[in-house]
Amino acid sequence: MNEQLTEQKKMEQDFSLNLDDVRPLRAEKKTFLGYFMPRRHSFVIFHPDRCTGCGTCEMICSTRNREKVAPASASVKVVRDEKGGKNFSILCQHCRKPLCVTACPTRAIERGDDGIVRIDRLFCTDCGLCAMACPAAAPIKDAGNQEIHKCDLCEGDPLCVKHCPEKALTFTRGKAFRWIKGLRWTSQLLSFLLLVMVFIGTFCYFKTGSVSFACPTGTLQNIASTGAIVLVGAASALALLFLTMVAGRLFCGWVCPFGFVLDLVDKIIPKRIGWPGFLKNRMTKYGVLAGAVGGSYAFGFQVFCTVCPIGTLCRSYGVQSMFKSAELAVIPVLASLDIGERRSWCRYFCPVGAVLGLTALLRIVKISIGATKCKKFSCIQCAEVCPVGIIDADKLREGVSPKIPMTECIMCVRCIDRCPYGAAKVRFRWQKAVPGEGRI
Amino acid sequence: MKDGKDKIDEAKRLSGADLCVECGRCVAACPMAEMYINFSNEMSPRGIIKKTLVGDPVIHDRNIWYCTECNAGTDTCPQGVSCRDLIRKLREAAMDENIMENAKTCKCCGRAFVAVPVEDFVFARLKEEPPNVFGLLDICPPCRREIYLQRNT
Numbered sequence A: 001m002n003e004q005l006t007e008q009k010k011m012e013q014d015f016s017l018n019l020d021d022v023r024p025l026r027a028e029k030k031t032f033l034g035y036f037m038p039r040r041h042s043f044v045i046f047h048p049d050r051c052t053g054c055g056t057c058e059m060i061c062s063t064r065n066r067e068k069v070a071p072a073s074a075s076v077k078v079v080r081d082e083k084g085g086k087n088f089s090i091l092c093q094h095c096r097k098p099l100c101v102t103a104c105p106t107r108a109i110e111r112g113d114d115g116i117v118r119i120d121r122l123f124c125t126d127c128g129l130c131a132m133a134c135p136a137a138a139p140i141k142d143a144g145n146q147e148i149h150k151c152d153l154c155e156g157d158p159l160c161v162k163h164c165p166e167k168a169l170t171f172t173r174g175k176a177f178r179w180i181k182g183l184r185w186t187s188q189l190l191s192f193l194l195l196v197m198v199f200i201g202t203f204c205y206f207k208t209g210s211v212s213f214a215c216p217t218g219t220l221q222n223i224a225s226t227g228a229i230v231l232v233g234a235a236s237a238l239a240l241l242f243l244t245m246v247a248g249r250l251f252c253g254w255v256c257p258f259g260f261v262l263d264l265v266d267k268i269i270p271k272r273i274g275w276p277g278f279l280k281n282r283m284t285k286y287g288v289l290a291g292a293v294g295g296s297y298a299f300g301f302q303v304f305c306t307v308c309p310i311g312t313l314c315r316s317y318g319v320q321s322m323f324k325s326a327e328l329a330v331i332p333v334l335a336s337l338d339i340g341e342r343r344s345w346c347r348y349f350c351p352v353g354a355v356l357g358l359t360a361l362l363r364i365v366k367i368s369i370g371a372t373k374c375k376k377f378s379c380i381q382c383a384e385v386c387p388v389g390i391i392d393a394d395k396l397r398e399g400v401s402p403k404i405p406m407t408e409c410i411m412c413v414r415c416i417d418r419c420p421y422g423a424a425k426v427r428f429r430w431q432k433a434v435p436g437e438g439r440i
Numbered sequence B: 001m002k003d004g005k006d007k008i009d010e011a012k013r014l015s016g017a018d019l020c021v022e023c024g025r026c027v028a029a030c031p032m033a034e035m036y037i038n039f040s041n042e043m044s045p046r047g048i049i050k051k052t053l054v055g056d057p058v059i060h061d062r063n064i065w066y067c068t069e070c071n072a073g074t075d076t077c078p079q080g081v082s083c084r085d086l087i088r089k090l091r092e093a094a095m096d097e098n099i100m101e102n103a104k105t106c107k108c109c110g111r112a113f114v115a116v117p118v119e120d121f122v123f124a125r126l127k128e129e130p131p132n133v134f135g136l137l138d139i140c141p142p143c144r145r146e147i148y149l150q151r152n153t
Helices: A002-015 A032-036 A056-066 A099-103 A129-133 A159-163 A179-198 A216-226 A231-247 A250-254 A257-268 A284-299 A309-316 A319-324 A326-339 A344-349 A351-362 A381-385 A393-398 A414-418 B005-015 B025-029 B045-054 B072-076 B083-096 B116-126 B141-152
Strands: A043-046 A077-081 A086-090 A109-111 A117-119 A169-172 A205-208 A211-214 A365-369 A424-428 B103-105 B112-115
Touching: A056 A077, A056 A159, A077 B141, A086 B141, A099 A109, A099 A129, A099 B116, A129 B116, A159 A169, A179 A250, A179 A257, A179 A309, A179 A414, A211 A216, A211 A231, A216 A231, A216 A284, A216 A351, A231 A250, A231 A351, A250 A351, A257 A309, A257 A326, A257 A344, A284 A344, A284 A351, A309 A326, A326 A344, A365 A414, A381 A393, A381 A414, A414 A424, B005 B045, B005 B083, B025 B045, B025 B072, B045 B083, B072 B083, B083 B103, B103 B116, B112 B116
Parallel strands: none
Antiparallel strands: A043 A169, A077 A086, A109 A117, A205 A211, A365 A424, B103 B112
């Protein structure tokens, strides 16, 4: 009897069809070519400062859905704030990882290869769970026949954009600078070869004729250990600081040889484990800097420079120093920190970065994420790609463009490189990239 | 204690539940079968229509709160019975009788906008996604649009 029952159950299991069997979730195709030439998706930009809240987009959209002008059955919703005089039209953002697809019980919503999220009317039961799951509640329930409508970009030719009288809606194909990546890697590779192999020890101190450069952190330690300020040495340290004052911590992202090693290590680490909260204090590096300077004062030699990964790298090349230096061991140790988070050393500990970070308080350029073009929760690629993790993904999920702390930013411009909408930009410090900077 | 008899009668009249022939097409189309493991005759549209017609105290029943108020049953019914409208009216009657434990209210406007079992289902689906930092499911969709407006202008 029991055997019969189990057999029956097994039969049921074998023959029962799940939703996964009938309509499996669509997997995103990854091609080799796509790495270099990602498919650009078209999208609608909304400019809140131009919108007057007239509702033309609603009306014209409803003609497509129901063949009559009825703003209640449109796929766009104009929200009006009479007190503040603000208007906003809620449009589907066509997320990269749509929550509505996850929530839909009948899998009626799919994201196509062209990046457009569509509702399949054959499967849709108009239950409205997609509107429940969407952060902006973009799928709209028709007040008349209770159908769910959602923007599908009119298959690449949106009516609302054509008919908006104030041009508050614009339609573009997006922008992705994938070539900056190549520039940065080239610059990093060249500076690695130059600093480590050609001009050995250049980074720490370098002199030809009357021109000299020096590492600012090393100079600070020099001053602390000897107690004497050599003007030539201090002036040569200013060269790097001057670059930082102009362009932020450009050195960390584009030149630093140890940063190049860390970027290479990032490529081979399959999965990161993350650090506990007490380690994740970005102020630690200023503590390390103070400790290095204080230690130099106490012991009379440059304490940090003996273990400095950048200096170690710069001094390591050549048969003589390669075999002599046991200090080379510091490089794999510090590089292995990357299993926790990308560029952990640069984020939390590097005193060279600390000096540059303090200098970057005086920088004249910034990176800003423009509010109108940024698609907030639907994309979040900039936060994923940022090696120092300063772009706040939670802020983006809330629908707010985050402010980037420039003392931490290493100016690698990966965010600008990746942003498919052209929202991340380099701007002057005093420029307002967006109305209500930071909030928007 | 009338248990909202008038309301139930009105719901029957408006949704045309008297015309039900118990063919079960609405059960076949119902997405609740996919959504809940414990889907049964008790919570299916046919079962609820039958209970309403027989005169059970349906408004005290938890089973009326599983429905997502979709169009599937209404569209397929050969008799034109709208199980969606019936369940809506039954829920209204239940809320008039102050049976609120299964109705979720919006944090901003206080409107009852979704039933708790449906919300649980959505929450279970979204659990694997990145955390919803601003309490997505506590706010009804129109209020969410308002918040989005305030954050972006």
